[in-house]
Amino acid sequence: MFSDFDLKVILSSLPYLFGTGMVFTLTLTALAASGGIVIGTLLALMRLSGIAVLAWPAKAYVNVMRSLPLVLVIFWFYFLVPYMGQWLTGASAPISVGAFTSALVTFTLFEAAYFSEIMRAGIQAIPKGQTAAAQAIGLNYRQTMATVVLPQAFRNMLPLLLTQTIVLFQDTSLVYVISLTDFLGAASKVAQRDGRLVEMYLFAAVIYLLICIVASTLVRRLQRRIAIIR
Amino acid sequence: MNYNWNWGVFFDPSPEGVGTYADMLLSGLLWTLATALCSWIIAFALGSIIGVMRTLPSKLANAIGTGYVELFRNIPLLVQMFLWYSVVPEILPQAWGDWLKQLPNASFYTAVVCLGFFTASRVAEQVRTGIETLARGQRMAGTALGLTTAQTYRYVLLPNAYRIILPPLTSEFLNNMKNTSVALTIGLLELTARARSMQEFSSQVFEAFTAATVIYLLISLVVVTLSGLLERRVAVPGSR
Numbered sequence: 413m414f415s416d417f418d419l420k421v422i423l424s425s426l427p428y429l430f431g432t433g434m435v436f437t438l439t440l441t442a443l444a445a446s447g448g449i450v451i452g453t454l455l456a457l458m459r460l461s462g463i464a465v466l467a468w469p470a471k472a473y474v475n476v477m478r479s480l481p482l483v484l485v486i487f488w489f490y491f492l493v494p495y496m497g498q499w500l501t502g503a504s505a506p507i508s509v510g511a512f513t514s515a516l517v518t519f520t521l522f523e524a525a526y527f528s529e530i531m532r533a534g535i536q537a538i539p540k541g542q543t544a545a546a547q548a549i550g551l552n553y554r555q556t557m558a559t560v561v562l563p564q565a566f567r568n569m570l571p572l573l574l575t576q577t578i579v580l581f582q583d584t585s586l587v588y589v590i591s592l593t594d595f596l597g598a599a600s601k602v603a604q605r606d607g608r609l610v611e612m613y614l615f616a617a618v619i620y621l622l623i624c625i626v627a628s629t630l631v632r633r634l635q636r637r638i639a640i641i642r
Numbered sequence: 643m644n645y646n647w648n649w650g651v652f653f654d655p656s657p658e659g660v661g662t663y664a665d666m667l668l669s670g671l672l673w674t675l676a677t678a679l680c681s682w683i684i685a686f687a688l689g690s691i692i693g694v695m696r697t698l699p700s701k702l703a704n705a706i707g708t709g710y711v712e713l714f715r716n717i718p719l720l721v722q723m724f725l726w727y728s729v730v731p732e733i734l735p736q737a738w739g740d741w742l743k744q745l746p747n748a749s750f751y752t753a754v755v756c757l758g759f760f761t762a763s764r765v766a767e768q769v770r771t772g773i774e775t776l777a778r779g780q781r782m783a784g785t786a787l788g789l790t791t792a793q794t795y796r797y798v799l800l801p802n803a804y805r806i807i808l809p810p811l812t813s814e815f816l817n818n819m820k821n822t823s824v825a826l827t828i829g830l831l832e833l834t835a836r837a838r839s840m841q842e843f844s845s846q847v848f849e850a851f852t853a854a855t856v857i858y859l860l861i862s863l864v865v866v867t868l869s870g871l872l873e874r875r876v877a878v879p880g881s882r
Contacts, residue, residue, distance in 0.1 A: 589826070621716045
C-alpha cells in the first residue's frame with residue numbers, strides 16, 4: 413500500500429512548505445493571538461464592569477461569535493472587511509484589503525471571544541479582597557486593574573491562553589477556504605500539482621501533530637512551574 | 643455603505659432549477675443536522691469507550707486511550723478531513739478504495755466518520771474528567787458490593803459521571819455541529835456551503851450570511867434549551 417510512497421516530493425517542496433507556508437501560519441497565529449488577547453481582555457473588562465451599556469454588547473458579541481462556525485465567520489469577514497475599511501477610512505467605495513489582512517482581522521476578532529472567556533474567569537478568580545485593598549490604598553480603577561488584578565490574572569491564565577493559542581494554530585488551517593497559502597495550503601497546492609495527495613497530507617498531519625504535542629508538553633511544564641502554591 | 647440590500651432574494655428561484663434560495667438554505671440545514679447527529683452517535687459511543695479506558699487500572703488500556711486522544715486532538719480538523727477523504731481510500735486495498743470513491747454521498751459519510759473520530763477525543767476527555775471527579779469511595783463501594791469492574795462502571799460510575807458532564811457535553815455537541823461546516827471543503831453541501839453558493843449566484847453576500855448566522859444561533863438556542871430540560875429530567879432526586 414505504501415509501495416509507491418514518494419519521499420522525494422516532500423523533500424523537494426520543503427523550502428516552499430516551511431519558507432512560505434509555515435511562516436504564514438506562524439505569523440498569523442502570533443499576530444491573531446496577541447490581538448485576540450488584548451481585545452479579549454477589553455471584552456472581559458467590559459463584561460465585568462457592572463455598567464449595562466458596556467457589559468451587554470460584550471456579552472452578546474462573545475456569545476454570538478461562540479455560536480458560529482469559524483468557516484462562516486471567515487466568509488463573513490472576507491466580504492465585510494472591505495466595507496469596514498471603507499467606513500474607517502471614509503473612502504467612497506469598499507477598499508480592497510489583502511487576503512492576509514482579512515484573515516488576520518477574522519482570527520483576531522473570532523479568537524477574542526474565546527480569550528475573553530478565559531480572561532473573565534481569570535479576573536473573577538482574583539479574590540475580592542485584592543480589589544478592595546487596592547481601592548483602600550487609593551488606586552483608581554485603571555491602576556487597580558493594571559497593577560493589581562490583570563498581572564495576576566494573566567499569570568494564572570497563561571497556560572489556558574497558550575492552550576487556546578495552540579487551538580488557534582490548528583484553526584488557521586481553515587484559511588484554506590479563502591485560498592490562502594498557509595502550511596496546509598502549501599501542502600495542498602503541491603499535492604494537487606504533483607498528484608501526491610497521500611504523501612503531502614500525511615506529511616502535513618505529522619508536522620501539525622509534532623508541533624502541537626511539543627507545544628502542549630511545554631505548556632504543561634510551564635503550568636507546573638508557575639503554579640502558585642496557596 | 644453603498645450596498646444594495648434585497649431581503650426578497652430568499653424567495654427568488656435558485657439556479658438549481660427547483661425551489662428558491664430559501665429551499666436551498668433549508669436543504670443545507672438538513673445536511674448540517676444529519677451530519678451533526680450521525681457523527682455525534684459515533685463520537686459519543688467511541689468517546690465513552692476511550693474515556694473509560696483512560697480510567698481503567700490496565701496500563702495498556704490507558705496507553706491506547708491516551709494515544710488516541712493525543713492523535714486526534716493535535717491534528718487540525720481540516721487535515722483530518724483531507725486524510726479521510728483523499729488518503730484513506732488510497733491506502734486501503736484497491737477494491738475497498740474504489741468502492742469508497744464511487745459511493746453516493748461520499749462526502750457525507752466521510753464527514754460523519756471524520757467528525758465522529760475527531761469529536762470522540764473531546765468526549766473522551768469529558769468522560770474521563772467526569773469519572774475522575776467522582777469520589778473514590780464510589781468505585782470502592784461498587785467493588786465491596788461484589789460488582790465486577792464492568793458492572794461498577796455500568797451501574798455506579800457512568801450514570802453519575804454522565805450527569806456531571808452533561809453541560810460540557812452540550813457544548814461539545816454544539817462544537818461538533820459547528821465543525822460540520824469544515825466538511826464543505828470536501829464538497830458536503832451543508833448550511834455554510836449553501837450560504838456561500840447563494841452568495842456566489844445572487845451576489846447578495848450579507849443576506850445569505852445573515853440567514854446562515856440566524857439559523858446557527860437558533861440551533862444553539864434550541865440545543866441549550868433541550869439540554870437544560872434533559873438535565874432537570876435526569877437529575878437524581880435530592881442531589882443539590
